[in-house]
Amino acid sequence: MSTVARPLEAPHHGVHAAPTSFWRKYIFSLDHKVIGRQYLFYALFMLIIGGLLAGLVRWQLAWPGKPIGFMGKLVPEGMPGGVMLPEFYNSLFTMHATIMIFFAIMPILIGAFGNFVVPLQIGARDMAFPKLNMMSFWVAVPAAVIIIWSFFVTGGAAGGGWTSYAPLSAIAPRGQTLWLIALLFLGLSSLLTSVNFITTIINMRAPGMTFFRLPLTTWALFITAILLLLALPVLSAALIMLLFDRILGTTFFLPAGMVVSGQPWPNAGGGQVLLWQHLFWFFGHPEVYIMILPAMGITSEILPVFSRKPIFGYRAMAYSIMGIAGLGFIVWGHHMFQSGMNPILGTTFMISTMVIAVPSAIKTFNWLGTLWGGNIHFTTPMLNALSFVAMFVIGGLSGIFMASTPVDIFIHDTYFIVGHIHYVLFGGSLFGAFAGLYFWYPKMFGRMMNETWGKIHWAITFVCFNLVFFPMHFLGMRGMQRRIYDYTQYTHLKGLQPINQFMTIALFVLGAAQLILVFNFFLSMRRGKPAGPNPWHANTLEWYAASPPPHENFSRIPTVYRGPYEYSVPGHGSDYWPQTDAGGAGPAAHGHA
């Protein structure tokens, strides 16, 4: 891939005129930077909601049945007298996961950073389709409204888990229908985004920006967009089928002879229960990588900057992203080992699942290689990126347990899985998101966030995160099921209450620490130190633009002369060498094969 990208031709100049009215500038904006920031606010808001739901879930686990006075007034149906009902508990964990996955992690990594960073990093003036971009954000907004509204309809919000396994989801109250509709909206939104990203990255790179000079964040988002494009239609199809089963009387997932509460279910017959799981996980496993690849990209971006050293094995990093993406489509059955799927099929999925650990291992070793011999600066973005590496190791290794089919018999559907997924999605994706937030904040808002408060936020988050989620592995080892309202019903689980209380208290500290981030985020917009175009002395093109970049980003489209991670090049004056700097012959800036 050595062809030089087509330069942005003159007629492209001025993709859309600079807006003047408030509405066009801040609300219905076509500017990828505004849309990126809109997604950021959207995701951070939903992150807070999702966190509060987690707090309620953990309250119940620590003190089952203990009333919370004010909640009785807020949600009298779900928590009469402040005591949580089991169906409300089911809604809480369902909505916690749904909101975190679809409304917080995906929008912050892909919507916010993807939109903001990609055009800047490739040297484009905007996305290929600015109107589509605006639409993808504004399609995501009703999804959030619907999902929050669903808490207040009869029967409450969906309570079938974020996986919404049929037929439970087919016979559930009305909240489930709203859940389906909200996800259909989001699916459309993500699809529009993915088409936009792919087109933009292929067609709108600045002169000299070959594929193997792309920063790894852009690489990761490019591959993520392809995953979205291939996986989401399958989810949308499944959602529509389930919606039809619920409201039109079809029977895609309803087998013959279903009897619910002693009554034959009216429209049962001919359906296949496991079909939902196959469709859902065909999307759902790539989805896990959709949430982790951008964070891996961000980490790969930040580690070289603050180690003042090229990324170790640039091409291996790019190829391993592709490897993970490709293999991600043939491992879905590992969610279904105990489902009644033919056990021989389970073995094939175990093998592909074991293999997918390899590219993740390569990435981890390459991150260590990047740190080796570096000149490491412990800034807040760096601390969060390093936490990503340290925590992703745990999330990755714990995955080996459930990849092994016989071991999975015991730990499947226990808290071991909950621990694993949180090490990947919080320890991984969310630390990656924090790293990206601290890293690009100066570019987004023109001012620096406060480093001291940033470090305090990081330290409390890192410690408390481990106190909350590491013990989950122990709960799983004792056989505590996930999604269980009151585990003290079981003799063998009664003794687990103290450890659950400890975890809940740690979660409350973790939650409170996020207030530091909220204050730092808003106060720094006004009071932060002015950032200047390149506060981190980084090489990639976004740091060539002003902070924040003006409409259309660059006064002149830059030409790219070298790879993105030329730090500490011997003989070069400073320890960084921007991609735009024409000076000198420079190193063979392609990484190695």
Added chain:
Amino acid sequence: MTLPEQVSTYAADIDNMFHLIMWITGIIFVIVEAILLFFLIKYRHREGRQAHYTHGNNRVEVVWTIVPALICVVLALLSRHLWEDIKEHMPHDAVEIHVTGEQFAWNFRYPGPDGKFDTADDILTLNQLHFPVGKPVVVTLTSKDVIHSFFLPEFRVKQDLVPGMKTRIWFEANRVGHWELACAELCGLGHYRMKGFVTVDTAEDYQKWLAEQAAAQASEQPKTAEAPAAPAAQPPAAAEPATQGGNS
């Protein structure tokens, strides 16, 4: 924290696999995190420090690709045998029990004195599962309504009950005693209290229990909780569900 006591014949094998993976991943974990910490301390920024300029090294990258790949392949091969023994090969001459899940109860069906299922003398129990020690038990699982999961933590047994499908699994208890059966798949608002009671009897006690049940059922025929719903739970012949798991 340790795994629960081992009550089935294959529980120890599963635990050995668990512990093997725990050792391997534990060692990798310690090495990786130690190297990470070591690098962070050794290469931290100090005045005048110059980073080492390198884009990588093909040889080490090949090594750290092949080594994890080998470890994973070995783990997969080891797991495969155990998985086959547990879920693919059903033992012959086993005690047969049919289990039907419903929101939020367990229905157990024993063939009764005639040794055949779905006859008048079947023994039906609700939430009470008995089986003998030292003899393989094959349970056939299905569900009336939504998915449930048959989870015996101390036996290291877990298998979903899927409406419209019959799934067979086996296990063998290695001691007598009382344990609890849990539902491991979210099945609705009463999921958390969908609990069964497991009694592993000696062979004699088991026969005695069966006889008691048969006698009790003969005297008060229609009282059992499961009986009325049972015919409805049987899918029509045309839609007879495929049996998964076990070729024997």
